[in-house]
Amino acid sequence: MTMQLQLIPPQYTVQSPEMLEAYRKRGGYSALEQVLGRNDRKWMLDEVKRSGLSGRGGAGFSAAMKWSFMPAEPSGPSYLCVNADESEPGTFKDRHLMERVPHLVLEGIILAAWAMRAERAFILLRYEYPNCRRILQQAIDEAREAGLLGQGLMGTDWSLEVVIRLGAGTYISGEEMALLETVEGNRAWPRQKPPFPAQRGVFGRPTTVNNVETLACVPLVIAAGVDEFAAMGSGKSTGPKLYCVSGHVKRPGLYEAPMTVTLKELIYDPRFGGGIRGDRVLKAVIPGGSSAPVLRPDEIDVPANFESLAKIGSMLGSAAIIVMDETVCMVRAAQNTAHFFDHETCGECTPCREGCHWMRQILDRIENGRGMEGDIDLMSDRLAAIEGQTICPFGEAVTWGLGSIVEKFRDEFQEHIRLGRCKYEAWQPAKEQMA
Amino acid sequence: MKLSEQTSQRIDALLAQAVRPREVLLVALELAQKECNYISPELAASLAERFGMTQADMEDVLTFYTVLHRAPVGRHVIRVCGTLPCAMAGSDGLVEHLSRELGVEPGGTTSDGLFTLHQVECLGLCEQAPAMLVDDQPYGKLTLQRVSEILQDYRRRSS
């Protein structure tokens, strides 16, 4: 049976998720059968490699390449960590996957674990996703019942345990090296690489960390056909992609599309965002979560994929597209983002710990009418000084996310300082529920 | 405050399947908190002992992860998202409204012990902004009126 090249069939919802029986009907677990039947890890790695599957967590690194770092003949246990600590502002795709198609995620986990000879998969799930937790656990229980998990699964001599472990309200736990610490029950202070997780991961054992959406693509690669998967999209941006569209569009929501779709389409096309609410003027778009450099309206007619966004100095990141219309004060947007970073910086290394708090204070002052001459240059200088200086990519996120707003909307910051106040209205909740 | 026999056994079961005890620490803390409302110093001490940790190491974890409470909270914990997509949709206004209705500042607990109000970072409910989580229940596309209704609901259910 072959599967359609689709991550989330629209009929499945959090109220009525796709459970085992339905999943099998669309070809679910046929990939696993095929892979275990062939019993050829090299073949599977080659297939995933040929599919061009790139990591969906933010960095866009080749999944097959990452798996190939794991030892071929481990002298002890190896682990898979599933990064379900989705916390990047504007991002909710993994929640939809876990809430609506839990078995697709689970089959991906089993396939990836098999490819890497992992005996245990830790799903590090954020605490704030209680529905995911409940539905995933049901799926795990169903799979175990059906002999798809546990000792000697599906008649092999291999065994896999999949366990849900909790993040607990901490953005940094979603960073690859911090996630290892969280799984180990420590404060999520990222470890300096190298050593990489494949060398020394959870409890010192070889470990690979994969994003939920990356793993959900794996069954499709095998069961929908590697050629079809590779043909969808372009370059290293192959296969179906989930886009999280939020902010000032008419239809905020999760949209699945090939990575040839443009940002402009995702915002304006009636199949996606459907245009700016109240037909106002677009002011800015963050294309990949708060860590991604902001784009101006004249920059959005580009495919929403890894290469195209990198080419214009931004990134696809977690494909969280935050749309801001003309009513948005960009200083306040930066201030909000700085509050986020200041709250979430773990404080392990100096430039990020001190820098986030400093930036927050400067932005608070500017927004509250107490900006000073020189603040903007100081911010640009200090933000640039965080990039490349930190243990983990949080530093880059701060520099790119905030630095780009300061750079591209410099006039607005100057105006705040000159006027000694913010001329924009406060952000208020809607009086009535929007249709 | 002590854990019930049942929760205690659940933690034992978790420990039995863990590669190392600390692997299930956060899950156990969440279980304990669910039962006891918050992680009191005594509870922290007894769990630290169970996990072979010093109290200082327990404090390390408890103060790092923001969903763990070290002081009593209301029967229902309201977490209003304050990150950009929700902020642009009026999260601050919601929090002000909730503050007024509940008579507490963010971080505070109502005098009847029913609600604790927090403004938190991104809840991953951005397509439904502004959004909040009450205990385990997400609510999206909130208006001031809707928030009042939800509060009423919880009040009614608890009386």
Added chain:
Amino acid sequence: MSEVSINIDGRELKAAEGAILLDVALAAGIYIPHFCSHPLLSRPANCRMCLVEVEGAPKLVPSCMMVVKDGMVVRSNTPRVLESHRSVMEFYLTNHPLDCPVCDQSGECVLQNYSWAFGSAASRFEDVKVKQEYKEVGPDIVLYQDRCIMCTRCVRFLREITGTRELSVIKRGVYNEIHADADKPVDNPLAGNVVDICPVGALLSRDFLFKCRVWWLKSTASTCALCARACSISVDTNSGQIMRLKPRENASVNGTWICDYGRFAFKDWQHDQRLAGPAVRRDGQLIGTSWDESLQAAGNALRMALDQDGPSTVAVAASPWLTCEEALLLGKLMTSFGVTTFTIWDAPQHERLQFNGFAISQEKAWNRRGVEKALGDVGLSIIKPGRLAGMINEGRVTTFYATGGAAFSQSFVPEDFPAGRLRQLIVQDCFPRGEFTQHAAVVLAGASPYEKSGTVINEDGVEQEVNQALEPIGQARSDWEILRDLAQHVAGGQAAMAGTAPPERPGRRWKYTRGNSENE
């Protein structure tokens, strides 16, 4: 182990395979600034001060975690690296209180030194500093949290070396704090080391707090006398007083640590019962007198015993608190008189305490090995103190020359030692030892371990130097000087002095930087 070749700043260097870049650079005299890295602890690379350019790496890399590879080309002083130092220093100082004028660490503070060497003179920070609490985290350890730079050396020390885990990091971001539970303060035998390894003025010793600006300290490289580990220490004095003891790095003895017993041992030698000068017994009472008179009394007593009863009736106790030179002189002097009955006092014993890479010896004296060796070198064989007591009881030994030198609270004379059965007891010590000393005909006031120079050999056979940091208290003299002077007062004694040079050393000065000790 095989070697690799690397190039740092144009210098070709050889390094052991698997070595850490920072260590290799420092050993070669190429200074790369660093806060969090400590050679004996894990390296989290959290301070971001040691970033360097490595050819082929797009970003700057932390040299404290970079394992050297053959052919590696490193640059530690390019504009990009220097800008990184300046930049990170600016971040460090945003929330630092800059209270150097009232901070004990001032003058030996890595942050202060780096600010001078790598930072900027002016601050661009105009906002509000995070204020954090002053806390007492241990009986002798205070924490000025707002000076802390979160290098976590203290936390790692207590996790990795003592395993006691009293400190942790709590909270997050800029509000991170070092924390000790109220019921479990930092109170272990190695606790004081967390103060030593703190690169800034966050963790300080309560004992030393506000006692002395460090630039008024005279530091003398010496050795701890408290146990047979004989750790390398720095004796820091001011106005003839010991202000504090600090560890000196010595890979073959103590790494970079010392124990708190040794750290505060100087107080035990400062006890107010210290013998400040020599005394002789007159009409049953010990009466203070001059050195000439007391030495003459000792010399006469010895000569009389030797001449009248014969050398076999004279016994000598060497003390494990003597230096090798003192023991050698004692042996030479006494054997020149034909005396061959020698014992070595047993030092107090305590359970050996083992830590990761460090141990506190069970034997509470620094130089038993050295004394044994010195006495062996003059051909003496040693009997146990118990056996000597038997000989005294049997009346075979009637004159006893006993050296001491232990701290006040250390007892080494066996309780039932038959001092009362002796005809002549001559004591050379720095404290009265109860009844034993009450039987003495002559008491010669000796120096404490901080007041003399020489050599000691520790339990592993490592030879170390002792350098005089203080003048002996009052009239007291070092054991070497007493023995030299005694030789002048016993007929025939001078011959033993031939070829014996005083164990004085050039008084090596010592520069102390926390965790980064360097010889000046």
